[in-house]
Structures are given as structure tokens and as C-alpha cells.
Amino acid sequence: MADNMPTLRKDLQAVARKARLTSAVNDVDSIITKLLEARESIAAGGDPHAASLILTKLQNPIKEGFETVNNDLKAVSKTQKEFGKALDRSFPITSLPTEYDVMQKHPALINRAIAMHLLREGHFDVSRVFMDEARDMASITPTRTVKPKRSEEINTDAPMLDNGLSDAVTSVAANFTPSESMYLQDKFQHMYSILQDIKARNLGSAIEWSRDNSDALEERGSNLEFELCKLQFIWLAKSQSYGLDGDGDEDTDDDEGSPVGNDFGAAFAYARDHFDRFRTRHLAEIQRLAAALVYASNIHESPYATVFETATAFEDLAASFTREFCSLLGLSAESPLYVAATAGTIALPRLIKFIGATRSKRTEWTSANEMAFETPLPASMTYHSIFVCPVSKEQTTGENPPVRLPCGHVLANDSLHNLAKGSKFKCPYCPVEGLTRDAQQIYF
Template sequence: MADKLPTLHKDLLAVADKSRLTSAVNDVDSIIAQLLEARDSIAAGKSLSPGSSLLYTMSRFLMHGMRFTERDPHAASLILTKLQNPIKEGFENVNNDLKAVSKTQKEFGKALDRSFPVTPIPTEYDVMQKHPALINRAIVMHLLREGHFDVARVFMDEARDLASMTPDLTATYDHNGVDDSGEDAAWAADGAPSNSYETTNSTLNESGSLQGKFQRLYSILHDIKTHNLSPAIQWSRANSDALEERGSNLEFDLCKLQFIWLAKSQSHELLLEKYHADAAYDGEAHQNVPIGGTLGAGAGSLLGGFRDGMSAALGYARDNFDRFRERHPAEIERLAAALVFASNIRESPYATVFETATAFEDLAAAFTREFCSLLGLSAESPLYVATTAGTIALPRLIKYIGATRSKRTEWTSANEMAFETPLPASMTYHSIFVCPVSKEQTTRDNPPMRLPCGHVLAHDSLHNLAKGTKFKCPYCPEEGQIQDARQIYF
């Protein structure tokens, strides 16, 4: 498909040199100009007779479509008659322009079809066909994450009604006639519902409890975006133990931004502009004023704003930063030092400290991640991630299936991909280690093991190489004991 892009690019450049809607628009403007000119000509040569009544004038207007005087009743008809052929020719030009544009669009559409032929997607086997309730759950969770609570509730009500009328899908057969209900049985053995109706009801109850939590999330996010950090700070403080276990800095980041915002809360930039405007207006009046002297109304508001902002920020720091002094001493010192340069922060070494252009948006994203993590959920919607990853992998999958079918071979592995799919870094969640000896990917049952020499092998490969309790590293002459090998985690 990629090798056809240069040809498609040439076709696209050719479209730019062909007919466009500009010609049609120009022709329509020409028609409008002719009509306006005719209207002005008729109106300019006629005026109401002094003795004509309003009712009489309106009746003549309705009869002839134009207002005219008793002196020249045929002037309007003559002008409209002369206008017929130019207007007719103008409409023909517009139609020709539109036909040319339509022809160009069809030609480029054919070029698109040649470059991107429609390839049917294989649908012989759908691994999710037996789990409609799980698909519904993913959709509901996505709607809740996006804040569409009413839509999620209606969707679950309809899904529950449909599940009550649908036979149990746990004992279904695949397209080869093989009983494939083992996965559902294993899933039910773990304590989860074992049929579609029970799963739907369980999802409904779960979504009901999560809806209130996500509503609070969106309420706090709204407050953050409106520069009100108090609800977010209260939530992080109430969940400080859980956040501490995760090594999260969310509470400190919220308090730090609150400190910065308090220091800037008196609109320092606006006060600076007012002060400079007053100084320019008064000329020499504000120059060489001694400290403590009278600086005028603008400067007085400026200093008062600085005093109020610094006082509020310092008071907040005394009340809240003490709990963070062990983990973030350097940050706290930098914030305190920045206040000294508050009146000239842009020229100071601490200019970046008071920069809040994207601070609230970044903090809202961080708050969402931590909030979802405490609920045992990922920061991004799994449905969105799965759909995006599937869309990226789909072209390669179609090409692979086409190649295997041409060779009369079939892809039989339904639980894993037959090839690597390059995904963006944002979708890489778990590192993968392939044993250099067995060439197999490590798993939970066969984890990677670090040898005393620093080389890494799979657990099974290590035991296959060992003679009793001793082994020799296949990559260096060093020997070691199996008990000295340590499992590592990526």
C-alpha cells in the first residue's frame, strides 16, 4: 500500500490544476451582479406619483414585481426582457463549472480506489462473539470515563433487557463445531458471573457505583480548570496514604500550584501595566522616587497587590509545606526564594517557577491518572486503546492473511498475533524479554532470571543448563549456583 502513495500524490497534485468551485462561485457572483444592476436601473428611473395611494402602489408592485410610475409602465418589462439571455447563459456556465468539478472528483475517487482497494476483513472467527456482556461492559466504562452518564445508563438498561431475552451464550460452539465454553467456565470459576444476563447485571451494579465516583472526578476537573484547587487538594489529602504507597507527588504538586496561584492572585501583570501606564502619563512625576515615597495610585495598588499576594502565599506555605519538607526540600526552597523576586520575576533566575500557562491542564491530566489508578482502572479507556491498537495492526493483519491464503496456509493461533505490530510508546505498557537461549518469550511461569555475572536467561533455560545445583553461563566462562540467580522484573 505504501508503494502506491507516490502515484496517489501525483494524482492529488493534478487535481489542484484542474477545475475548482472558484469558477462556479465567480459565475454566480456575476449573475447576482446583473440582477442587482437591473434592480437599481428600474428603481432609479421611477418614483412614486405624488397622488398615488399606498394601496394602489402595493397592488401595482404585486402585479408587475417592480414598482414603476404611471409615466413609463413598460420600462421594467423591457429591462427584464433584456436580462433573460444573460441570466440564462450565466446559469449554463454555472452548470458547466459544476460538471467539470464533479468529473475531477470522480477521477480522483477512482485513483483512491486504485491505491486503496477495498479488502474484505475476515470474519470467520470472532473471539469476542461469545462475550457480548464483556463488550457491553467496555462500552459502558468508556462512556462513564467520558462523562456521558445518561447515555451509559440508557445503554445498560437496553443491554440488560436484551440479555434477558437472549439465550445463554456460555455453551456456544466455534465455526469448526468445537465446544469452546472452557474459557467461560474458567472465568466463572474465578468468581465472576458465568452468563450474559448475570454479567450484564453485575456490570450495571458496577457502573452505578462508579458513576458517582466519575461524577466527582469531573466535578474536581472542572474546578481545576477554573483555577479552584481546593476540592482536588481535599481529595488528595483524604487519599494521601494510597498516593504515598504509589510514590505519587500529586498532593505536593497541587499545593505547589496553589502557592504559586496565591502569589499571583492580585493580577500582578495587570497592575504592572497600570503602573507603567501611569508613569508614562505623568512623565517625570514617577521618576527617581525614593523608597517609601508617594508613588501614586497605580504604584500603590501594585505594592498592595504584591503585599497581599506574598502574604497569602507565605501563610499557605507555613500551613501546608511542613508535611512535604522531607521529600521535597529543594522544591520548597526554590518556591520561597522565588517570592523575593516576585516583583521582577521575569528577569530573575526563578522565571519558570511562576509559569502557569499549561500548569492547570497538566495537573488535571495527572489528577485523572491518579484518580483512576486508585479505582483500579487505567488512566485511558481500554476500549479506546484496544480500538486504536487494532486500527494500527489491521492493515498488516489483512496483508498477512492474504499472503497465507495465497499459499493455502491458515493462521491458527487465536490468542496471539502471528507477527509483531509496531505501536507508539504510549501504548507500550509491559516490557518483553526473549530468552537468548530458548528464543522464547518469558512469561509469569517462566520469568527472566539474572545470573551472578549479569546475563539474563529464562527460568526454564537456566534449569536446563544446570547440572545439579551448578551452572555455567552460556555467554561467559563464569559459573554459579542456581540459588544465586534472581528473578528480575521489567
């Protein structure tokens, strides 16, 4: 597959060069121009015989023009088909392994993940229709009680769970209730409304939300409220220094962006009213912001040039706001369905290769609940460490968790009990002895 990539790149370059609609668009414009000229000539003349003559003369040019457009489109279509054949040759269709589907017994959880993804992405109408149809389908199919292994409760009094079922709901048919979906829809609509304000350089709604949830953010150790107020202060000062309008465009006297005013009263007033509550944790940063105003008229050549840099500040804060908003709902910042699908796509080529190798050797994949090999994932998808027992050389699981011995060494729980003689054991890495009840389970 890798050997075919250089050829595919050349084919793709040929598509970009040949499969362009510029010629077809120009030919269509030429036809429109001829038709407009004919209409103007007929309207200006007023003679029906002259109009008939003009239309007669126009038939052949228009016919030739349509033929030229069709030829242009045929060339584009031919190039696209050739590239499609090249893709088929380089990436032949391979049947996917379907002997074991780990999610086959959990259709409700799959539907819930899809509905949650649609809600998180702001596709509220699509999510509502999907959930209605999922409930209708579940109501006419046999249902069974589903007890998820774990669930993340949303931090609210509403009867809502993210990755499990509602406490009052035990059947697949009612896995995602309308009240739950409406609650989440209201929350995410509020989130997208605030994100839209941040995109428009209006931080008021985001600051108000952070203040309403300041206690919860404080418990998480989040600096979101201060970062929002900090950017609001910088934006006020920068707007007054360089005459920025609401869209963030500079309204300057010349092309070099010279300042149009130095009245920082609004910025100072904002700092005086809102920064006092942050002085315990962020006094040094507040002092730096105050000092930067001295150089505001020439900030780009000052030691505080980075303080007033806002090129990506609003985008970064929007990402931080989304992360904190979802965290307070008990949700991850990224859609679990997107992460799972992306990780699966990365692992799929290795899985197909592994299945092909085992079939050729007439062996079977016996690890039904886990991957038979390690799949390298990007750093953004590395959420926790994986512990491998140094004694058994096996990866720990929920049924065989890692445990910490009194001496500080860590083993798998099964390895510890295999080493123990009755209730006593000796650490395999040091001379310390202890009791099995003194071993503590640890979590990564």
C-alpha cells in the same frame, strides 16, 4: 501504498483549494440581501401594484442566484467524489481475516469494555442505554459461566470489578450490573467536574480531593497534592503581580504587561497555611518558590523565570489528576478499548499482508493466541518488557514464565526443566549448579 501517498497529497490539496463553500455562501448571502431589499421596498411603498412589480422583477435574479448556488455545490461535490475515487484506488478494499476471532467467546467482556470506555469519556447517557440493551440481548440468548483470567478490583467497598465480573455475578447476562455502572458514573462525573474546575483555573476542588485521598496518594509516591498546592501558590502570586482575572487573561496597564500591584499577602498566607506539611519531601522546592517572589515583579528576567511559567501547567496537572484518579479506582489512565483499537489499527496492515503471504504459500497461521510477528508500537503503548528465553529463543508466556536461577541468570521455565536432571541443574551460562526448587519466577 506508500508510492501513492504523493499523489494523494496533491489530490487532497486540490480538495482544500476547490471544495470550498465560500462561493456558495456568498451567493446565498447575495440572495438574502436581494430579498431583504425587496421586502423593505414593499413595506415602504404601500402600493400593491408596486409590490407586484417588485416581485416580478425579483423572480429572474433569485432563479439565477439559486442556479449559481447549485453550480457551486456541484463543483464541490465533484471534487469530493474525485478524491473518493482516488482513495479507493490507493486503498483497495481487502477482506479481513475472519477464520479465528479470539474474542468471539467473550461477548460480555467486549460489552463491558465498550461500556467502560463510554463512562470514562463522560458519555453517561449513551453508556446507560448501551448497557440496558446489552443486558436485554443477553437475557434472550443462551448464557454460560465466564471466568476471566484476571480482574482489577476497584479500590472501594463497592462490589465492582473493572476487567472482570462481579463476585456475585457469573452469567453473561448480568456481566455489568446497574449498581456497578451507577457507582462508576458517580465517580467519573466527579472527576469531570474537577477537571472542568481545573480548566477554569480553579484548583479548590482538586486540592480538596487530593487531601481526602492523601494517604492513598502517599502510598503510591504521588506528588499530586503538592503540585496542586504549588500551582495554587504560583497562581495567587502571579494574579496579584500581573492582575490576572479568572480566565487567566492579564489585566495590565499597558501592552507590555507591567505589574499592577505587589501585594503578595494572599500567596504568603497560603504558603504558611499549606506548605508546612510538605516540608519533609519538598523543602528545596518550597524554598525556591519563596525566593522567586523576590523577583515576581520582573520574573521573566530572573533566575526563577521557569517557576512562574504556567502556559501548560494546568493542562499538565489535569492529565496528572486524571491518571491518579483512575489509579485509585484501579483503572488505567487511558481507556483500554482505545489502546487496543489503536494498536490493532497499527497492526492490521501487517496482519493482512501476512495472511495474504501465508495463503499464497498454502500455509496456515497456527499461533491462535498470539501474533505471528512483532508489531512496532509507539513508546506510549510499551507497558512492559518482553522476555525471550536465551536458550529456547522463545518468548515467555503465562504457561511458560521466566524464572531466575540462584546465580542470577534468567531462563524460561520449560528450558530449565529440560536442562535439569532430576531435581538438579547446571546453569548454561556459568558453572553454578542448583536445585529446580530454588528457581524463582520473576515478573516484568
